[in-house]
Amino acid sequence: MNKAKFLLFALVAMFATSCVADNVDQPLSMEQDLMYAKKFVNNSVGALEHELIIFVSSECVESLTGAEVTRTGMSEFDAWAQELNAASVRPVFNMAVNGDRKREMAMDRWFVVEFAENVNVVDAAQKLAAVDYVERIQFSKPINRPSVQPVVLVSDAAMTRAEEMPFNDPNLPLQWHYNNTGNTAIFATSVEGEDVNLFPAWELTAGDPNVIVAVVDEGVDHTHVDLKDNMWTNDAELNGTSGVDDDKNGYIDDIHGYNFVGNTATISWDRQHDSGHGTHVAGTIAAVNNNGKGVAGVAGGTGNNDGVRIMSIQIFSGKNVAGPSATAEGVEYAADNGACILQCSWGGEPGAIPNDNAFITGDYEVEYLAFKYFMQTQNCDALMGGLAVFAAGNESKPVACYPGAYNEFICVTAFSPDGLPAYYTCYDRGCNISAPGGQYDLDESESGCVLSTLPPSLYRGEAYGYMQGTSMACPHVSGVAALGLSYALKIGKTFTLSEYKEMVLTSVNAFDNSRFVGFKDSPEGPALNLASYKGKMGTGKIDAYRLLMAVRGDICVPISTTESNTIDFNAFMGDGKVSLKLCSDYKIPQETIDALGITYHQNFGGKIVIECTKSGVGSIKVNFIAGGTTQGGGQITAGLKFEKEFILIARPGVAVDANGQPQNPGGWL
Numbered sequence: 032m033n034k035a036k037f038l039l040f041a042l043v044a045m046f047a048t049s050c051v052a053d054n055v056d057q058p059l060s061m062e063q064d065l066m067y068a069k070k071f072v073n074n075s076v077g078a079l080e081h082e083l084i085i086f087v088s089s090e091c092v093e094s095l096t097g098a099e100v101t102r103t104g105m106s107e108f109d110a111w112a113q114e115l116n117a118a119s120v121r122p123v124f125n126m127a128v129n130g131d132r133k134r135e136m137a138m139d140r141w142f143v144v145e146f147a148e149n150v151n152v153v154d155a156a157q158k159l160a161a162v163d164y165v166e167r168i169q170f171s172k173p174i175n176r177p178s179v180q181p182v183v184l185v186s187d188a189a190m191t192r193a194e195e196m197p198f199n200d201p202n203l204p205l206q207w208h209y210n211n212t213g214n215t216a217i218f219a220t221s222v223e224g225e226d227v228n229l230f231p232a233w234e235l236t237a238g239d240p241n242v243i244v245a246v247v248d249e250g251v252d253h254t255h256v257d258l259k260d261n262m263w264t265n266d267a268e269l270n271g272t273s274g275v276d277d278d279k280n281g282y283i284d285d286i287h288g289y290n291f292v293g294n295t296a297t298i299s300w301d302r303q304h305d306s307g308h309g310t311h312v313a314g315t316i317a318a319v320n321n322n323g324k325g326v327a328g329v330a331g332g333t334g335n336n337d338g339v340r341i342m343s344i345q346i347f348s349g350k351n352v353a354g355p356s357a358t359a360e361g362v363e364y365a366a367d368n369g370a371c372i373l374q375c376s377w378g379g380e381p382g383a384i385p386n387d388n389a390f391i392t393g394d395y396e397v398e399y400l401a402f403k404y405f406m407q408t409q410n411c412d413a414l415m416g417g418l419a420v421f422a423a424g425n426e427s428k429p430v431a432c433y434p435g436a437y438n439e440f441i442c443v444t445a446f447s448p449d450g451l452p453a454y455y456t457c458y459d460r461g462c463n464i465s466a467p468g469g470q471y472d473l474d475e476s477e478s479g480c481v482l483s484t485l486p487p488s489l490y491r492g493e494a495y496g497y498m499q500g501t502s503m504a505c506p507h508v509s510g511v512a513a514l515g516l517s518y519a520l521k522i523g524k525t526f527t528l529s530e531y532k533e534m535v536l537t538s539v540n541a542f543d544n545s546r547f548v549g550f551k552d553s554p555e556g557p558a559l560n561l562a563s564y565k566g567k568m569g570t571g572k573i574d575a576y577r578l579l580m581a582v583r584g585d586i587c588v589p590i591s592t593t594e595s596n597t598i599d600f601n602a603f604m605g606d607g608k609v610s611l612k613l614c615s616d617y618k619i620p621q622e623t624i625d626a627l628g629i630t631y632h633q634n635f636g637g638k639i640v641i642e643c644t645k646s647g648v649g650s651i652k653v654n655f656i657a658g659g660t661t662q663g664g665g666q667i668t669a670g671l672k673f674e675k676e677f678i679l680i681a682r683p684g685v686a687v688d689a690n691g692q693p694q695n696p697g698g699w700l
């Protein structure tokens with residue numbers, strides 16, 4: 032039992048004793064105290080004082096649904112509601128949509144009780160715990176909202192040398208996070224290739240409108256010139272009657288999502304204390320590509336209305352945050368209205384709550400149930416479930432924050448343009464994968480941060496700007512995951528959620544451990560001791576092209592542009608221990624030789640040596656022989672010969688083998 036829980040228990044016991052005289056003839060026994068305490072899902076520290084969330088026995092669902100809070104017909108509950116001046120009781124979840132499946136998950140048994148004014152919620156909960164058919168009570172504790180300070184990109188600062196770029200968005204050359212050329216004007220210690228490897232991926236797909244990503248965040252500026260065409264649109268509402276729930280999904284006039292803070296279809300993004308966080312995150316996933324305007328998004332299409340779609344699930348507004356039941360409702364809405372990826376750049380403080388899954392699934396029961404429902408909902412033909420992606424947190428602690436830390440969500444750490452951990456990123460426990468989150472340079476210049484869309488109405492008409500954070504890394508992973516699903520739709524593949532998570536988590540470039548020595552200076556706070564980050568940033572750095580190759584079923588072989596590579600292709604076949612012989616003949620297309628700047632290649636005793644100079648992707652066809660032998664020139668004397676194509680991904684750094692382990696350079700000699 033942790034300390035917070037213990038304190039609550041002590042408090043509960045005290046209240047139990049003090050209210051005994053009013054309600055029952057006999058003092059409560061120790062057993063009864065324990066029974067009541069067991070009904071509390073979480074502790075009350077920081078809880079909202081105008082609501083409680085309750086889970087009731089199945090027999091009273093009907094009485095509580097649609098009833099006035101003091102006239103449910105259940106006398107104990109009505110008496111309690113009258114005493115506390117409760118204002119309403121309503122179901123948390125929308126049972127009008129997918130009701131059967133929700134009932135199977137007991138989602139119909141969760142209710143929110145709201146009070147007319149603030150009450151002592153511990154007192155209220157304690158009294159409610161005495162009601163038999165109230166089985167569990169969750170204190171309503173809002174999550175922390177992310178704090179960021181964007182730097183606005185003034186419009187005439189846009190780059191003009193976009194002609195060599197795959198798309199014509201004028202600021203795309205500044206988006207190092209998609210294609211890092213090692214430009215030291217962007218970041219003093221920039222390293223080529225430290226990006227999500229987007230350009231070769233875009234040659235295969237740039238999105239699909241059937242993939243809908245729910246941005247759970249501040250409201251997304253759906254009027255933004257570089258976002259509006261990629262907004263999810265509820266056509267029934269768009270063409271429907273104002274004030275009427277035209278599609279009968281339980282929400283009136285919800286055209287691009289819903290505002291779960293204000294419980295209104297009016298999504299907002301420029302209230303006082305808004306930062307544009309939701310709009311920035313949305314732009315990374317799906318700013319409209321190739322429209323000659325602003326920036327590009329990871330899965331923003333090719334300019335032919337073919338980007339993935341953004342649904343705005345607003346849970347932050349100004350200083351206000353949606354409580355747990357409204358957040359749960361938002362996640363449910365995303366599942367019920369077509370989203371297959373949940374983009375969540377927020378969470379609690381790392382270390383403030385124990386990162387143990389029983390705690391998470393137990394103490395945040397109503398939100399967890401909504402996430403579980405989302406993960407079990409199929410909205411995309413390519414994915415049998417829903418993928419939830421979270422930011423790890425910006426407190427530079429060796430632990431991720433909840434909910435990202437939970438083992439069914441993908442939790443994202445951040446690296447900077449030098450390919451090293453960003454100075455603020457959380458790491459280690461609960462962290463699964465890394466992506467560019469950017470950072471201010473030592474001279475505090477901002478171009479090493481992530482460039483995306485901002486609401487112009489919040490920034491005096493400027494529509495683009497820089498932000499740094501794991502919040503900015505997270506949408507790179509959601510965006511790449513959305514791109515992978517777009518490609519899967521294109522080539523007709525379908526994956527289970529588990530398969531797809533594995534593919535995302537392993538479609539990475541390894542961190543170069545040889546660089547994790549000494550200290551990295553940061554523009555704020557203490558220098559990073561790099562050794563403590565070694566192997567703790569997640570599986571590696573997300574690579575869009577690799578994910579597309581994984582979707583296709585092709586094997587990627589990482590090679591170094593700075594060291595000689597001695598590649599044992601056998602290690603990439605089967606479990607790496609298959610008895611195969613590599614034939615001496617192999618083919619590297621001229622295209623690949625040019626793209627990677629290959630200066631040397633040769634077969635030496637069953638391994639192929641490749642030396643190259645440029646970051647990029649290419650391919651090689653090698654021949655294996657099963658159960659036979661070869662003579663010189665690749666002639667088979669026995670056995671079965673087959674050809675296999677591998678994808679080569681060239682990046683600077685240590686040459687690694689199939690397991691991401693450093694090779695022994697020169698070992699073939």
Ligand SMILES: [Ca+2]
Binds near residue numbers: 275281282283284
């Ligand atoms: Ca509606």
Ligand SMILES: [Ca+2]
Binds near residue numbers: 272
């Ligand atoms: Ca309507």
Ligand SMILES: [Ca+2]
Binds near residue numbers: 318319320323326
């Ligand atoms: Ca654009």
